[in-house]
Amino acid sequence: MAEIYQKEIKLSDYRKEDLIKFYREMVKIRKFDEHLIRLMHEGKVSGFYHSGIGSESVSVGSITNILRDEDYIFYNHRGCNQKIAKGVPLSKIYGDFLGTVEGTTRGLGAGIVHSADPSRGVLGQCGTIGSQFNIVVGTAYSAKLRGTDQVSVCYFGDGAASREPLHGSLNWAGLYKLPVVYICENNGYAISSTFEETHSVREHLADWAWGYGIPSCVVDGNDVLLMQEVVKEAVERAKLGEGPTFIEAQTFRHRGHFEGDAYDYVDKAVLNDWKENRDPIKSFKKKLLENQYCTENDLLNVDEEVEYEIHAAIKVAENAPLPEPNRIFEGLYA
Amino acid sequence: MAEIYQKEIKLSDYRKEDLIKFYREMVKIRKFDEHLIRLMHEGKVSGFYHSGIGSESVSVGSITNILRDEDYIFYNHRGCNQKIAKGVPLSKIYGDFLGTVEGTTRGLGAGIVHSADPSRGVLGQCGTIGSQFNIVVGTAYSAKLRGTDQVSVCYFGDGAASREPLHGSLNWAGLYKLPVVYICENNGYAISSTFEETHSVREHLADWAWGYGIPSCVVDGNDVLLMQEVVKEAVERAKLGEGPTFIEAQTFRHRGHFEGDAYDYVDKAVLNDWKENRDPIKSFKKKLLENQYCTENDLLNVDEEVEYEIHAAIKVAENAPLPEPNRIFEGLYA
Amino acid sequence: MGTAVKVKTITMREAIIEALVEEMERDPSTVLFGEDVGKFGGINAITKGLYEKFGGQRVFDTPIAETTIVGAALGMAITGLRPIPELQFGDFVGIAFDEVFNKLGKWRYMHGGQMEVPVTLRLPVGIAGGAGPEHSQSPQALFMHAPGIHIAIPSTPADAKGLLKTAIRDNNAVLFFEHKLLYGMKGDVPEEEYLIPLGKADVKRVGTDVTIIATALQVHTALNAANTLAKDGIEAEVIDPRTLAPLDMDTILASVRKTGRVLIVHEEPKTGGCGAEIAAQIAEKALFDLHAPIKRIGSPDVPIAQSIYLEQFYRPSENQIIEVVKELLEY
Amino acid sequence: MGTAVKVKTITMREAIIEALVEEMERDPSTVLFGEDVGKFGGINAITKGLYEKFGGQRVFDTPIAETTIVGAALGMAITGLRPIPELQFGDFVGIAFDEVFNKLGKWRYMHGGQMEVPVTLRLPVGIAGGAGPEHSQSPQALFMHAPGIHIAIPSTPADAKGLLKTAIRDNNAVLFFEHKLLYGMKGDVPEEEYLIPLGKADVKRVGTDVTIIATALQVHTALNAANTLAKDGIEAEVIDPRTLAPLDMDTILASVRKTGRVLIVHEEPKTGGCGAEIAAQIAEKALFDLHAPIKRIGSPDVPIAQSIYLEQFYRPSENQIIEVVKELLEY
């Protein structure tokens, strides 16, 4: 059965600058999200948006300082969290939402999915959630055949995990001992359905992976350092040719499934508890301050710097032109 | 982890007539198969044929005296074993192979798949192996909604088990507590690939089901009585509304994947061991004789009766006419 | 419908809900399922209230597993239920393609005609506001090549209701394509119960100069274009096939023989769209009645961009239709 | 090919193996996989010897998981490999339909043109002796409606080799349809290396009275019919498009303009087959050159029976072609 990942972590095991970096990255992701929602309210961005607020730690914890540009990720449909942590310039992500030529798709537009930045290992994503399961075994097989130590990280929600291709993917990854790290962002809901209403598991979702002989565990995804530890181990295993790992990161979403969702199917008290007591940024900030790794002021400075960075990025994205209509005829074939 | 199903079984726990029935049914299946191969060699039957010789016990053990006409089965592509055990008239199965109007498809023809006999719960089968995984949760949901205690049994090979829909199926069956019995006929090969070459499992294939919280076990499929015991328990559970069971029945195929397969990828010694020492009919016969449940002569009589029955069935099937060419325009729409 | 029929004005969404409720009340073997179709009422609010009315066994939320949803529907159908599954987006039919194309379509036939497959699969389709390449498609034409599959694609609330009721009662598999931009569109719907047969096209506008064959949202674009053309004295006949399989070629051919000019308009990409088969049949059966080449307008043969700005350049427009009609009249 | 070219006579199977070996030797990033394609050499013996030549990492057996096979090919392709997956039967493309239609076809475009998708997916197709409704189909026409997908469908050993080599080198997704009854058919193949471009039809027989457009096995049926017709003084031009996407309409239209009479023959069901799109384009671009209706012959619009006796009534026959050509000449 999948183990519950636990570990005593001392802040002093980390360099101060890295701790601040984790904080900064999480704040960047959250502010990116908040400003995107603002842009939606201002009528500048249309389509679906799935806010990633509440699980910034899953992305920063699994990417920052761990993955290199040459490592591949398949992000999921919730938040741009992973793209940002992987270093895709903010102006380019905003550009995709705004449909300007600054976007990674050079004006075709992209929502959460379909942004890509191959130079940073961000290989795009499917509109059909969970379809990354079978693509990721291809990127991992490719790395192995080419003799590199590139790792492929596959993000997905608990809902996406019910898609059939998970089975084909776990079997291949286990069989060929592929360097894949599966990270399930289990926030307990798939749109309106609770985890219990749509999943049959022995105890945890990660138990599904257990039967394949794949190391699997459940972890508190809202603890950025715990995420760091568990993912570092998985990535190490992948690089050493020891095969895949399956991590179920437990988290919650602060907002509805998409912007506009009434979100009335979630118990207010439960939601509030997550917001108040398990917000990954708040908790981490508290820990930093309590252990006197920095002052309230230091962090305010970070917040302000990030805020500035975001504004600058939005300006770049907004100032870029829309594409010519014939943009739609470009790029179908190589 | 999936348990290894073991049980002390005394022949005396069974009525003599039932023991003879098991023997008769297994012999019927084998002779059906041998005669079909003869018909192929005589050029009367074309297409693929996947002989079921060597695993008659899996079908008889899981169907005879256990399943009723109203219980559903989805047979697999190996042998017509399950159809015969479920009571589909031999002449109709031969008719499908010969393409005469005696066949269940009234002349359209069918190979192993596409025969159907809804009156006996034989609902047909897919040409794409493993696609029965998602159909069977539908028949089981249907039985549940209609308030019947009908059980749905899903047969498949180890190879088919690698198909992606297994995941969707196990999740649904576990979630809705559906009356499904999964019976994996694990003969160690999918065409030329060994089980180990194409499967990643903790220890057994049945471990895949374990993660869903579905009772699962591994059993010697070539012991017809052991099959009876394990399936009876599963069917009982299904009828009581306690949900699905996953049974991995270990067996072997005596012949190549299809008639014409050189079958040179299997170690001769291994094959011989299965044929000599683990043939389900031979072993069962030996047990019956050793325990003096019947005489060699009794069994010879059974063999002869069955042989006669088969010849009669073939005659009926062969004597029926081919359909008119416009048969192909019948039956597309209800 | 005759003038004596009492009507009410409702949206296509309301019309579809009415059809579902009426048929589920009528036949206790109906069962409706899909992602978020239960308590939540469906992401397009098409199943609102059904869970409360019919209970959690007959209206249930499924895991996110489209292959299983469609396969399970087949299993239910051949064992006495009448399933009405929904895919959240019609684009996802690709995930269950084998189940639709080879199983729903062929199960009855390939097993000798012994079983019935009364499945109605609902598929919301169409470009509808920045949803991108995998949430905006109109894949219906693919299934014209699928023996055993019926295809309904309504353009008005009245057609949607009448066709859906027929589809649910039909003992064969029906794919029911609903254009998302039509959900909120209003129209007159008879108060009394009624059914619309599969395979009967509707002449949405009578005309003598040109035949425009259009589906779903494009029926409205074509009607708008026809009204504009009328100001120039050009009378277009607008035909809505309503079902692509069976396809009512009689109505289409009768119109073509009258006008001698044909334009087919659909939202799916031009190449291989429903216009291909319709044009081919016209070229086979009414060639000498034609005064002008057969024209088709579809979306360009490229994936649909996510940008709402670019999106507008896909869907056939009123102007495009007007231009091509005028071109046709020059012959 | 010119007369100076040195040729050898080999089967299409041998021609395909040659193409695979040459391209895998040429480019170490090629990788070939599928069910039983390794040591066993493929159930159609198309990959015999490759495992021994290129090793188990570049030629490998996969689990039975078609969705994963195609999805993995995409992942390999966008990270520097050149995958050549095989599905054991082309019918199984339905299981990986979303992966082909929406992923292979759109990945590059929908991510702004930043990646390449050099996948060649091999798909054995066709009615070939009692294999039944799910192992006998010819699903190629569906993909004419799939932006971003190339479709090759050779009819001779020479075309198969030249097209397959091009497909493998091409940086886009190519579906490569191989009719199983052609595997054993012999033909002349140049000794020297050569490539055949995608999008270039081949006039297999020159004629003046009627244009027959045919694919795969039907090219041979059409050629046989043409030879029979020639005895009656009727000269049919037989065109093999060789690729359905890109589709060489120039060659087709030039022929139509010359003969004024068109028959399209394919093994897939008539409705929605490749003939629909080809006929529609002719009706749009060469209507006034036609002296007769555009005719199509395909298999009937029903699933393929498993009986080898009934099977013969599906595939278009020489007699059917002759009959329709004579009918066309009466106009």
Ligand SMILES: Cc1ncc(C[n+]2csc(CCOP(=O)(O)OP(=O)(O)O)c2C)c(N)n1
């Ligand atoms: C194949 C497929 N089915 C359904 C959808 C529609 N959809 C988008 S997100 C979503 C819920 C996903 O839930 P989960 O994976 O748990 O992620 P979360 O939104 O909770 O982060 C659904 C049903 C889709 N995009 N693709």
Ligand SMILES: Cc1ncc(C[n+]2csc(CCOP(=O)(O)OP(=O)(O)O)c2C)c(N)n1
């Ligand atoms: C979806 C699909 N893929 C591949 C095939 C071709 N095929 C038929 S049987 C078979 C091997 C099946 O192996 P297994 O399930 O272990 O059954 P066994 O033949 O060993 O009894 C394959 C690959 C098929 N019919 N359907």
Ligand SMILES: [Mg+2]
């Ligand atoms: Mg979730």
Ligand SMILES: [Mg+2]
């Ligand atoms: Mg096997």
